[in-house]
Amino acid sequence: MSENLRRIQQGTHHDPFDWLGWHPLPEGSWVLRTFMPAAEAVEAEGLGVMSRIEGSDCFEAQLPSPAKPADHPALRWQDKEAGNWHDAVCPYTFAPQIGDLDLHLLREGRHHHAWKVLGSHQTEVDGIDGCLFAVWAPAVQRVSVIGDFNAWDGRRHPMRIRGDSGIWELFIPGLQAGVSYKYEILNRHDVIVKKTDPYAQQMFMRPETTSCVPTTDAYAWQDGTWIAAREQFDWQHQPVSIYELHPGSWRKHPDGRFYTWEELAASLVPYITELNYTHIELMPVAEHPLDESWGYQVSGYYAPTARYGTPDGFRAFVDACHMAGVGVLLDWVPAHFPKDDFALARFTGEPLYEHADPRRGEHQDWGTLIFDFGRNEVKNFLLSNALFWIEEFHIDGLRVDAVASMLYLDYSRKAGEWLPNQYGGRENIEAIAFLREMNAVVHGYFPGILTIAEESTAWPAVSRPVEIGGLGFSMKWNMGWMNDNLKYIEQNPVHRKYHHNLLTFSQMYSYSENFVLPLSHDEVVHLKHSMLDKMPGDYWQAFANLRLFYAWHYAHPGKKLLFMGSEFGQWAEWNVKRELDWALCNFPAHASIRQLVADLNRLYREQPALHQFDFDGRGFQWVDCHDSDQSVLSLIRHGERPEDKLIVLLNFTPVPRYQYRIGVPAASSYREVLNTDSEYYGGSNCGNAGIIPVQSHPWMGFEHSVEVTLPPLAALFLQSS
Numbered sequence: 193m194s195e196n197l198r199r200i201q202q203g204t205h206h207d208p209f210d211w212l213g214w215h216p217l218p219e220g221s222w223v224l225r226t227f228m229p230a231a232e233a234v235e236a237e238g239l240g241v242m243s244r245i246e247g248s249d250c251f252e253a254q255l256p257s258p259a260k261p262a263d264h265p266a267l268r269w270q271d272k273e274a275g276n277w278h279d280a281v282c283p284y285t286f287a288p289q290i291g292d293l294d295l296h297l298l299r300e301g302r303h304h305h306a307w308k309v310l311g312s313h314q315t316e317v318d319g320i321d322g323c324l325f326a327v328w329a330p331a332v333q334r335v336s337v338i339g340d341f342n343a344w345d346g347r348r349h350p351m352r353i354r355g356d357s358g359i360w361e362l363f364i365p366g367l368q369a370g371v372s373y374k375y376e377i378l379n380r381h382d383v384i385v386k387k388t389d390p391y392a393q394q395m396f397m398r399p400e401t402t403s404c405v406p407t408t409d410a411y412a413w414q415d416g417t418w419i420a421a422r423e424q425f426d427w428q429h430q431p432v433s434i435y436e437l438h439p440g441s442w443r444k445h446p447d448g449r450f451y452t453w454e455e456l457a458a459s460l461v462p463y464i465t466e467l468n469y470t471h472i473e474l475m476p477v478a479e480h481p482l483d484e485s486w487g488y489q490v491s492g493y494y495a496p497t498a499r500y501g502t503p504d505g506f507r508a509f510v511d512a513c514h515m516a517g518v519g520v521l522l523d524w525v526p527a528h529f530p531k532d533d534f535a536l537a538r539f540t541g542e543p544l545y546e547h548a549d550p551r552r553g554e555h556q557d558w559g560t561l562i563f564d565f566g567r568n569e570v571k572n573f574l575l576s577n578a579l580f581w582i583e584e585f586h587i588d589g590l591r592v593d594a595v596a597s598m599l600y601l602d603y604s605r606k607a608g609e610w611l612p613n614q615y616g617g618r619e620n621i622e623a624i625a626f627l628r629e630m631n632a633v634v635h636g637y638f639p640g641i642l643t644i645a646e647e648s649t650a651w652p653a654v655s656r657p658v659e660i661g662g663l664g665f666s667m668k669w670n671m672g673w674m675n676d677n678l679k680y681i682e683q684n685p686v687h688r689k690y691h692h693n694l695l696t697f698s699q700m701y702s703y704s705e706n707f708v709l710p711l712s713h714d715e716v717v718h719l720k721h722s723m724l725d726k727m728p729g730d731y732w733q734a735f736a737n738l739r740l741f742y743a744w745h746y747a748h749p750g751k752k753l754l755f756m757g758s759e760f761g762q763w764a765e766w767n768v769k770r771e772l773d774w775a776l777c778n779f780p781a782h783a784s785i786r787q788l789v790a791d792l793n794r795l796y797r798e799q800p801a802l803h804q805f806d807f808d809g810r811g812f813q814w815v816d817c818h819d820s821d822q823s824v825l826s827l828i829r830h831g832e833r834p835e836d837k838l839i840v841l842l843n844f845t846p847v848p849r850y851q852y853r854i855g856v857p858a859a860s861s862y863r864e865v866l867n868t869d870s871e872y873y874g875g876s877n878c879g880n881a882g883i884i885p886v887q888s889h890p891w892m893g894f895e896h897s898v899e900v901t902l903p904p905l906a907a908l909f910l911q912s913s
Contacts, residue, residue: 200227201248203347204378206333212250213284220258224265226251226282229347231269238265263318264365281365283349286317288361289324295357298328301568304633306576307494307584310359311391314369314408323367323405325351325375327389328569330358332379332540337362338386339373339402346376346384358569372402374534379541388492388534390545390573393584395479397498401491401534411507415514415586422519422588425640427666428706429832431803432642432751433793434521435469435759436712438486439477439500442756444771453505457512464518467759467786468793471519473591475713477506478525481532486713486768487523488593489530489560493577496585503585510586519588521642522581526574526626527594528560537561545570551611555597557604565598566622571629578630582638589642589666590634596649598623624663631664642666644708655706670707670750673698678715681741684728685823685845685905692820695744695844699812702749706807709750716755716766724761724785729905733846735761735781736875736905739788739868740842743907746792747829747840749806760786784874795866795909800831801838815839815854816892822847824902826854838865839910841902848878849902855894859912861885862898869903878903883913 199205200212212225226242228234229249234242242251255261267280290309297303298310310326317324325337335351341364342348351360377385388395392403440450443459451459464472477500479492487497496506513520529545531537536545546561547553553562564570581587597603602610602618613621631643645654645663648671656662680694716722727737738761745752757772760782764773776782796802805811815826823844830837839856843849856862862884869875884898891897900908 197245197248197250200250201347203336203350204333205350207353208350209284209352213282213286214261217254222255222258222261224253224255224261224282224285226267226284227347228269229345230271230273230343232272232275234267234269236265236267238262264320279366281320281322283362283364286363288352288354289315289317289363290326290354290359290361295354295359298359298572299357299568301572301575303572304576304579304637305583306572307391307393307580311389311393311494312373312403312405314367314405315363317363317365320365322363322365323371324361324363325373325389326359326361327351327375327391328358329360329375329377329540329544331542332377333382334376334378335360336376337364337373338376339371341367341371341373344374346378367405369405369407371405372396372400373405374402377540381541383541385538385541386534387539390536390539391494392492393494394503395492395495395498398481401481401532403492403495406503409504411504411511413507413511413586415511418514418517419586422640423638427640427642428807429804431470431797432708433469433796434471434473434708434751434753435464435467435756436473436475436753437756438475438713438766438768440483441766441768441771443774450499452501453509454501456500457509461512461516461518464513465516467790468797469518470793470797471521471588472513473521473753474523476523476525476593481530481535483768485530488525489528490525491530491532491535493573494580507585514586520586521589521591521644522587523593524578524581524590525593526563526577526630527592527598528555528558528562530560545573549611551605551609552601555604556609562597564622565620565626571622571626574626575630575633578634579637582634582641588640589644591644591646592627592665593646595627595645595647595654595663596651598627599647599649599651627663627665628658632658635664635666645669646710647671653705665706667706667708667751669710669712669753670698670702670705671710672701673707673709673748673750674711674715677741677744678726681737681844682726682728685733688823688844689820692823695825696814696817698748699814699817702812703807703809707750708753709745709748710753711745711755711758712753713755713766716758716762718765720765722762722765723758725763725765729846731781733905735785736846736869738785739873739875740844740905740907742785742789742792743840743866743868743909744825744842746796746802747827747842747907747909749812749829751806752793752796754789759789781874784872788868788873791866799829799838799865799911800833800836801829804831804836815856815894822849824849824852828857835912837912839908841900841908841910843902843904843906846904848904851899852902853889853891853897853899855890855892855897856886857894857912858896859886861913862910863913864908865911866909867903867906868908869906875906876903878906879908884910 196211239253242253336346351362389403394404476487653662658664727734871877
């Protein structure tokens with residue numbers, strides 16, 4: 193037995209094309225060789241019966257003359273077990289399919305559409321239908337495609353290595369959409385690992401871990417008007433109000449089944465429009481093995497999870513949102529990935545996507561691995577993935593998870609558990625460069641797209657352009673505002689006057705970044721209590737406090753985000769295993785909270801004063817921020833036009849304040865446009881009916897003033913009339 197034949201038979205040949213397929217013989221003729229361990233007999237079109245090479249599962253047939261062989265002769269083979277005959281075409285008669293430019297760009301880390309080259313793709317080669325597979329797996333002996341179609345035998349379909357690029361490819365004739373597959377890798381230490389495709393665009397439902405060949409049928413998008421308008425989206429001066437949700441637990445069927453994307457579209461989209469939100473934010477929908485990870489430990493970065501249906505089902509969901517005027521943001525997790533042995537972890541049996549040194553490559557607290565951002569192919573994997581979700585699924589923005597963990601090499605590490613950068617510092621220079629490039633590329637391809645950083649440190653210029661030294665994000669979560677204000681509102685009102693600075697401190701930094709004010713899923717889990725359950729006082733006061741806090745959320749500069757269930761005052765913490773407590777909406781107190789949120793969103797969208805200068809100090813003015821003894825705030829929100837003004841008063845005690853005087857800009861009179869204590873929202877209906885006359889009584893630096901009644905635990909929004 194020749195060395196080539198022995199290696200083919202044993203599955204250790206580095207380049208099967210060197211021996212299988214068509215090869216010239218010294219006398220000028222040609223020989224066709226194929227390897228079929230499941231075959232009893234093989235016939236080749238134009239060649240007749242192929243001969244088994246003694247002691248092997250290889251078959252060959254020689255042309256009787258030196259005539260040029262047919263490119264891809266059809267094969268018929270009889271299986272050993274049942275004796276049935278099958279049709280096939282030898283994969284090893286096809287030329288390389290990936291172009292040199294693609295290989296070059298992948299190696300450079302600059303292939304912005306890598307998903308169109310790597311992964312599995314139905315295609316036609318030389319008039320023959322099949323599937324082209326390609327994967328990056330450097331420094332290994334062999335990579336094979338395995339699946340039901342070859343009995344998961346890694347010897348059957350070994351791939352072609354493309355020079356020293358680390359890219360392996362193979363076109364397998366006849367494979368159709370829906371076929372399950374993995375890659376079998378024989379590494380340099382003779383260890384075999386079986387992995388899902390990092391670029392798989394579809395996966396099978398957990399607990400299955402196999403990749404799925406996707407369909408090539410193009411989805412017929414209907415959202416052209418939305419996409420065209422998005423390119424001109426002036427998000428800095430337009431309202432952005434985000435409803436954050438987990439698709440698998442927003443609603444469930446009575447038997448516990450997930451809603452499909454189509455079912456979600458039918459019920460969620462009308463709900464969102466009724467609440468007047470501008471956007472939804474989906475917690476991660478990329479494939480992940482564990483429900484309890486909430487999607488943040490991703491195993492299939494290019495595959496929408498099979499929990500809710502097909503990739504086209506997800507496209508239809510986004511389409512429905514857009515046609516209803518609702519944008520779709522997506523949580524994206526480039527900071528880390530899980531250790532599951534079927535996915536990215538130790539992809540070749542050795543570190544590949546992760547940094548090899550655990551001091552750089554592992555989050556001990558989270559039990560996850562950290563991407564090696566300094567490796568071009570890894571950077572390309574993530575950069576291309578960001579574009580993938582936007583281009584393929586028309587996503588309107590990415591909220592990037594755990595950015596702080598990417599910026600600092602010593603994040604959540606003790607001394608001796610981390611390695612400094614080449615300059616001796618704690619900054620992760622490669623990750624910083626990646627984030628800047630990601631933002632520059634995304635915004636370059638897709639004007640109007642939002643990138644939002646979940647970043648909790650004082651890192652400067654997170655939401656400033658790359659050109660002036662920033663990270664390039666559109667916006668950043670304001671974790672300081674969230675922490676301070678939740679700490680304040682949880683205080684007993686009698687003690688709030690001692691914590692007044694928690695309300696006012698944010699104005700010291702509110703315009704240093706483009707901030708989102710997040711009341712996210714992280715604040716209603718792990719014994720932190722739901723939003724309603726955080727509120728002090730009796731039943732009535734708890735609801736009143738929540739109404740007041742939501743009004744403060746909308747009165748404060750910054751874009752808005754609220755997690756599902758909080759809009760109707762769910763008592764229980766969020767639980768990924770069950771749907772929201774929708775029955776509560778049948779109770780007036782909870783229905784009133786939901787109505788208030790809808791009205792706050794409407795007011796926010798309709799009033800330029802509440803959104804035009806969310807990131808600019810011109811849009812905010814204190815009237816009085818010093819009335820800590822009465823726990824009252826008064827402020828003015830300004831729009832671009834002089835007439836675009838709203839006065840907001842907030843009373844954080846259960847004591848009504850009568851004849852409370854504040855200075856106001858000149859006007860003939862004012863009127864309430866929203867009162868959270870209205871009986872319409874379940875309040876005591878204390879307030880100011882009709883016209884509030886303006887008095888020529890200088891007060892607080894204003895030439896005019898008004899006297900108002902401040903309801904207990906309530907907010908007033910006043911507009912000149």
